[in-house]
Amino acid sequence: MASETGRNGLSAASGSLDSAATDDANRKLDDLLDLDKHKLSTIPDRQSNTTERWMKYFGFPLGIAVFLLLLYMPTPAGLTASGQAVLACFSLALVWWICEPVPTYVTSLILMIALVFTDGWDQDHVLGVLGYDVIWLNVMAFILSSILVKTNLARRLALNLIIRFGHNAKSMLFAFVVLQLCLAPLIPATAARAVMTLPLMLVVAAIYGSTSDKSNNFGKNLFLQNLLGINIFSAGFMTGSTANLIAISLILSLSGEKVFYTDWMFANLPVVIIAMVVAWYIGPKLLFRLKPGEQKPSIQGGIDTLKRQLARMGKISFQEKKAMLIFGLVIFLWVTDRFHMAWFGFQIDAVMAAMVGAVITFLPKIGIIKWNEADIPWHLMLFSAGAYAGGLALDNSGAARWVIGNLFEYLHISRGTNFWIVYVIIIAVNMYSHIFFTSKTMRTIIMMPIVIAVAQQLGFPVLALALPAAFTIDWVVTLPINAKPNVILFSTGQYSVLDNIKYGLIVATIGIVILTFAGLTWFRFLGITP
Amino acid sequence: MMTKKAGMVKKAIAFFLLVFAPGLLAPIFCRELSRYDETVVLDGDGSATIRLSLAFADRAESRVLIPVRHAALLNLHAQGMAKGAVRQVENKGNYFLALDFAGTGVSPAAIEISFQVKNYFENKGASTPFGNKELGYRFVNVAFARIGKFSAKLVLPAGFVINGIGSFSPKPKKSGMALPYTISRQDGKDVAGIAVDNVKLGDEITLHCTFKSTKKSLPLLLVLIALAVAYLVFFRDILKNGKNASGPQP
Numbered sequence: 001m002a003s004e005t006g007r008n009g010l011s012a013a014s015g016s017l018d019s020a021a022t023d024d025a026n027r028k029l030d031d032l033l034d035l036d037k038h039k040l041s042t043i044p045d046r047q048s049n050t051t052e053r054w055m056k057y058f059g060f061p062l063g064i065a066v067f068l069l070l071l072y073m074p075t076p077a078g079l080t081a082s083g084q085a086v087l088a089c090f091s092l093a094l095v096w097w098i099c100e101p102v103p104t105y106v107t108s109l110i111l112m113i114a115l116v117f118t119d120g121w122d123q124d125h126v127l128g129v130l131g132y133d134v135i136w137l138n139v140m141a142f143i144l145s146s147i148l149v150k151t152n153l154a155r156r157l158a159l160n161l162i163i164r165f166g167h168n169a170k171s172m173l174f175a176f177v178v179l180q181l182c183l184a185p186l187i188p189a190t191a192a193r194a195v196m197t198l199p200l201m202l203v204v205a206a207i208y209g210s211t212s213d214k215s216n217n218f219g220k221n222l223f224l225q226n227l228l229g230i231n232i233f234s235a236g237f238m239t240g241s242t243a244n245l246i247a248i249s250l251i252l253s254l255s256g257e258k259v260f261y262t263d264w265m266f267a268n269l270p271v272v273i274i275a276m277v278v279a280w281y282i283g284p285k286l287l288f289r290l291k292p293g294e295q296k297p298s299i300q301g302g303i304d305t306l307k308r309q310l311a312r313m314g315k316i317s318f319q320e321k322k323a324m325l326i327f328g329l330v331i332f333l334w335v336t337d338r339f340h341m342a343w344f345g346f347q348i349d350a351v352m353a354a355m356v357g358a359v360i361t362f363l364p365k366i367g368i369i370k371w372n373e374a375d376i377p378w379h380l381m382l383f384s385a386g387a388y389a390g391g392l393a394l395d396n397s398g399a400a401r402w403v404i405g406n407l408f409e410y411l412h413i414s415r416g417t418n419f420w421i422v423y424v425i426i427i428a429v430n431m432y433s434h435i436f437f438t439s440k441t442m443r444t445i446i447m448m449p450i451v452i453a454v455a456q457q458l459g460f461p462v463l464a465l466a467l468p469a470a471f472t473i474d475w476v477v478t479l480p481i482n483a484k485p486n487v488i489l490f491s492t493g494q495y496s497v498l499d500n501i502k503y504g505l506i507v508a509t510i511g512i513v514i515l516t517f518a519g520l521t522w523f524r525f526l527g528i529t530p
Numbered sequence: 531m532m533t534k535k536a537g538m539v540k541k542a543i544a545f546f547l548l549v550f551a552p553g554l555l556a557p558i559f560c561r562e563l564s565r566y567d568e569t570v571v572l573d574g575d576g577s578a579t580i581r582l583s584l585a586f587a588d589r590a591e592s593r594v595l596i597p598v599r600h601a602a603l604l605n606l607h608a609q610g611m612a613k614g615a616v617r618q619v620e621n622k623g624n625y626f627l628a629l630d631f632a633g634t635g636v637s638p639a640a641i642e643i644s645f646q647v648k649n650y651f652e653n654k655g656a657s658t659p660f661g662n663k664e665l666g667y668r669f670v671n672v673a674f675a676r677i678g679k680f681s682a683k684l685v686l687p688a689g690f691v692i693n694g695i696g697s698f699s700p701k702p703k704k705s706g707m708a709l710p711y712t713i714s715r716q717d718g719k720d721v722a723g724i725a726v727d728n729v730k731l732g733d734e735i736t737l738h739c740t741f742k743s744t745k746k747s748l749p750l751l752l753v754l755i756a757l758a759v760a761y762l763v764f765f766r767d768i769l770k771n772g773k774n775a776s777g778p779q780p
Contacts, residue, residue, distance in 0.1 A: 057768045061758035068754055072746050075691045077715035081742055082694040101761075119660035119693065119742075397694060398713070 052100070055498075059099020067092035071118065078406070083399035085118035090390045090399075097387075097479075097497040104497065105379040108386020121393040129389040133351045134191070134484045135381055140354035141195035141488055142376045144327060147361050147368045148199040149375070151323040152313065158203035159310040163303060169208060169218050169295050170284060173225055176201070177280050180229030181273070185237050189350040190474075192334040193230050194485035196327075198492070201226055205494060207306070209298035212493035217288035219494040224288075224503045228279050228477055230485045232511075235474035236272040238264035243440035247470035250448040255455075255462035267526055268471045271518050278514075279507045287503055322368055330357035380491040387481035391438030400436045401446050404429070408450060415458055419530060420520070422458060426451055426465050427515050430472040431508050438481050444473055464529045468515055475511055478504035561594055562587040564678040565640075566729075570650065570667065574687040578650035582627075582643040587678065595619070595626040595673050600647045603627075609642040616643065624672070662693050662740040667724070669735045677729040686720040686741055696738040700726060711737055 048056065070088035075081055093111040097104055112129075115121045129135070148154035165175035176197070183193050201222055205211070210219025234240030238248060238261045248259050284290045297306060316324075333340075333353035340347050348356070361367050394400040411425055430447055437443040448466065455465040476482040478501055480490035490500065523529040565585040572578045582596065598618070608616040608629065619628045627643065651665050667682055686692065698711050711724045724737045 053769050057762070057765065060761045060765070064754050064758040068751060072751060075720075075744065078713050080694045080713060081691045101765075119662070 055099040056101045059095060060101035062099065063092045063095035063101070066095055067114075076402075076406075079402045080398060082120050083397035083402055085120035086115065086390070086393040086397045087399045087403075089114040089118060089120050090394055093386070093390055094479075098501065100496070103379075105383040105386070108383045108389075111386045111390050115389060115393050121389065121396060125392075125396070126389045129392065130381070130385040132385075132388060133349075134388060134487060135385055137191050137195070137351045137354060137484060138381055138384060138488055138491065139376055140351065140358045141191070141198065142491070143358040143361055143369075143374045144195060144330060144354060145199045145202070146374045146376075147323045147326060149202070150369050150373055151317070151319040153316075153320040153323045153327075154199035154203050156310065156313055156316070156320065158200050158207065159306055159313075161200060162204060162207055162297060163306055163310065166204070166207070166297060166306075167303060169221075169290050170280075172204065172208070173221055173284065174280055176204075176222065176226055177229050177276055180226060181233050181236075181276070184230075184233035184240055187331075187334050188234070188237075188239055188241060188337075189334055190230050190234055190241065191484035191488060192331075192350045192354075194226075194488045195354065196331060197226060197230075198488065201489075202492065205492075207297045208294060210294075210494060215494045216294050217284070217290050218294040220288040220499050220503075221283040221290070223489050223492060223494045224500065225280055225283055227486055227489050227500070228503070228507055229276055231474050231476050231483055232272050232276055232279075232507075235471055236265065236269040237261075241440060241474055243444045243473045244470065246441060246444045247448050247466075247473055250444070251452065251462065251466045251470070254449060254452045255466065257463045257466070259463070259467060263526075264467075267467070267518075267523060267528060270522065271471065271514055275507070275511050275514050278510055279503075282506070282510075283503065287506065288499070319368060322366075326357050326360050326368070329360070330354055377491050377493075380487075383490075384481070384487045387479075387487070388438050391436075391481050394436055395439065395442050400442075403436055404433055404446060404450065408454070413454060413458065417458065419460055419464070420516075422454070422460065423465060423468065423519055423529070424512070424516055426454065426469050427472060427519075428512050430469045431475055431512050431515075434472075434476045434482050434508075435478050437476075438483075440473055440476060440483065444470075461530060464523075467528055468519055468523065471515060472511065475508055477507055561673075562675045562678075566674075566677045566680045568669070568682040569685065570683065571685045572650060572665075572687050574689070576651050577646060577648050579644065579646050583640070584643075585640040586638070587676075592630070592632045594629040594631070596629070596643070597670065597673050598625050598627055599668065600650075601625055602648065604646040604648070606645040607643070610638065611641070626673070660693075660742065662742045663690075664696075665722075665739050665741060667735075667737045671729050671731055671733050671735075674729075675731055679725070679727055680729045680735060681723060681725040682735065682737065683721050683723040684737070684739070685716065686722075688719055689744055690720065690741045691744050692720045692722055693740040693742045695722065696740060697736065698724060698738070699734060699736045 067088045070091055071085060073084075075084050079087075089111055092114065093107050096102060096107040096110075100107075102110070112126050115126050116123045145154075148157075161175060162172060166172040179197065180193065183196070187193050187196070205215075205219040205222050208216070208218040208222075210216040210222070234244070238244050238259070244264070248264075251257050251259060297303065330353050333348050333356065334350055336343075337348065337350075337353075361369055362371065407429055411429075413422055413425060430451065433443060433447060434440075448470065451466050451469045452462055455462045476486070480486045480497060480500055482504075486500070490497075519529045563584055564587040565583070567583040569581045569583075570578050571581070584596070586594075601620075603618050606616055606618065606627075611629065615630045617628055619626050629641065629643075631638070651663060665684060665686075667684055669680070669682060671677060692713055695711055695713070698709075700710065702709060710726050711722065714721045714723065720741070722737060722739050724735060726733075726735055729735065
């Protein structure tokens, strides 16, 4: 009897210990998933490692040295003085964004000032960038993201996703790759895809212990792989971006060669899938190695705790349903953009669709959040505005065109050069040229006629060079300013500019290798390359 | 007192003249050029030497009028033609170079003309902020039925560099088509050029740019060097502690 009592007592004690441990785990999980505590609009105080400290220290004078060198050298032939000034300012900003001697948003403001003071771009244009659609889309994206976070819908979706696929970090990352592949043909606007998946990324990253104030390698892999996926998967489909369509129309008008939807998809979809699988593999294995603690959800009790958490959330609340409805409406408008003109008599683009959702969000009684609850990182809007001003000034002053034109001239491509040497050079120049541009459309307009002219001058089939070159248009993966999704994802503070450059450049280089290999095999089989 | 109706009639006549005048003049002036090249070599004092090189597609006319923008032309000279055979004429505020081949009896296939113009650009002080000077070129084809290949070049004085192209016409008809203007360097001088094919009667070609001295600001150079050195001296603590001395990062 006594032993029975003892056993009961022991089991009661152990039960209360279990319950205490469960409560503790739930509390920690609640704390981790409470994104109000990790607001994007609040700038966290980050510790720097030794390398970063050295980069900060020498980055400042290095940026000034590069600036002075480019500004004070004699203006090269074919480049305007304003183009030279823009190149100097942009290079200064690039060095400082990488080394971060001053915060990235301060560098952007300095870039804006420098552009005006050096006569690179006029003040009205520089200041006007804050009104560009990319900035508006950013603001709307964070408002929409806030409703998913506030209503816990993001938490519910992310928990479901993790319980299904998130037993380990790699399968979780792979699930996002597949998700982005599925979304690419449905929603051509890359920024819209970034906005849609951003809240999920935030919650999943938090469950794996990566927040904006304390990011880890899982967070870096997750956000950068999504950046790659959003952009690169657009290259798998002719309608994946407007720039693809412009490239096709340029090929048609300048060479008379017609490319069909299926031609593009059969040729390039396997290429981008292989590229993304490689990118998914090398991220956690080589570039941002996952520590043992980052391999699984950083929650005591693992997946079981997450299952309990999901059960504890109960049924979908009314507020969550409202959030789903608003977000669903925005997604519906994004997906059906090609039918708007027939339905409404006007076109609703991605920014306006997001703005419609944001307006509903703030409406009294109908809406979900108040202005103070919207988590908008304004400092990153300034970063984006400055970065965009730099990129647009490069386009506007002709500096980007001059750099690309000189690069081709420097490479001395002439008649008699082997086709495959020309092919690799064209793929490489097209691929890396994205670093100098903020707009895929502008890059396409500049690059495609050059590629077509090179093919015609050298007597090669235009399609053999122009189509593979067009396949590189959507690989805008190196800098946060290269594309709208990049700006949106960088705003989460989960990775640095240097992280982005590292992953982006390596994947772009892998892309060149895969496209070259495809040129020798798959494209040849399809009759694209000779 | 002028009635409202009379005013309307006047406006209609003015509109008619403006729109259809080139067409009405066409039979009088019309010749076809296979090539029109104009080179404007600018001097530091604001003057310019202008060289025209024309190749005729036909030899029908004995008198040719070439539109010019400037009222006073100096040292007018046409290769292979007598002095009196080339002169400047004015027609209702528009200036032309009149080439008279009647005396020679033969209309040449090509001709080279040169003349000088004072005050082609404002050389005193800057016409825009940042020490830029403005430079404009405009050609309206009111004389030739068609020009096969048109090109114009603005050669800057030594010691100046093109700051930027402000505006130009014609614009490319489609996105992706090459821009009609180029920026190059010849004999150490910056050149802004524009080339257009198939210029029809009434077509307008313009190129506006700004240019500035190649001299750079020494104070800016010194200030930035001082700033870089000061940073290395006063921000040494960055290397010692992990906290970012320059402020938090996003």
